[in-house]
Amino acid sequence: MPGFGFRARLILQISALLGVCVLAAVQTSFACTLVGGAPQATYQFVGTCSPAGGGNCTGSGVATLVVQNYTLGTALTICNLVSFTYSSNVIPSYTITPSSAGVTFGGTLPASLPGPPTAELFVGATGDPYFESNTNGTWQDEFGDLGTGGTWSIPSTVPTLSTAVLCALGLLLAGAGALLAMRARSNARA
Numbered sequence: 001m002p003g004f005g006f007r008a009r010l011i012l013q014i015s016a017l018l019g020v021c022v023l024a025a026v027q028t029s030f031a032c033t034l035v036g037g038a039p040q041a042t043y044q045f046v047g048t049c050s051p052a053g054g055g056n057c058t059g060s061g062v063a064t065l066v067v068q069n070y071t072l073g074t075a076l077t078i079c080n081l082v083s084f085t086y087s088s089n090v091i092p093s094y095t096i097t098p099s100s101a102g103v104t105f106g107g108t109l110p111a112s113l114p115g116p117p118t119a120e121l122f123v124g125a126t127g128d129p130y131f132e133s134n135t136n137g138t139w140q141d142e143f144g145d146l147g148t149g150g151t152w153s154i155p156s157t158v159p160t161l162s163t164a165v166l167c168a169l170g171l172l173l174a175g176a177g178a179l180l181a182m183r184a185r186s187n188a189r190a
Helices: 006-029 163-189
Strands: 040-049 060-068 081-087 094-096 104-108 119-124 130-133 139-141 146-153
Touching: 060 146
Parallel strands: none
Antiparallel strands: 040 060, 040 146, 060 081, 081 094, 104 119, 119 130, 130 139, 139 146
16 A cells, blocks of 8 residues: 555554454344354253153253353343254254244253253244253153253353454454564664
């Protein structure tokens, strides 16, 4: 950019980076429609099967719930659902996602895990499987699995970087690059 000073270019580049960060943050704040980049969390359910109580499975029923933009202790909405997967020794596995026909989803996970939900957690879809986990630890699914001792927990995972952290890293690197460039220019003049 002839005639355009070093500092002006630097300000322009940092402003562009800030603009991208602001747009990314705004995009992730919209509910349901703009999913990309939204913070996600994974929760695991394990419940003891009750074949003596009329259930099909033995051992444990296991589920994985992936949600976005969710704070423990608050009500879950369809906008939070990313995916729900359930399996047992009888049921190999099924998954419910927001794109499943007629999907319903709600409930509240406790503010402190592990534990049962503080409001009945339900996920299902029209003509597809459903699953519910109750506040007293009982649980069931559409295919006849049911049990007691249902507990939700946070599985150990590797943390991911949020948009804000990535933007902060970008700004830090841009600032460090600018300082190095300014030092090189002043050393070249000397």
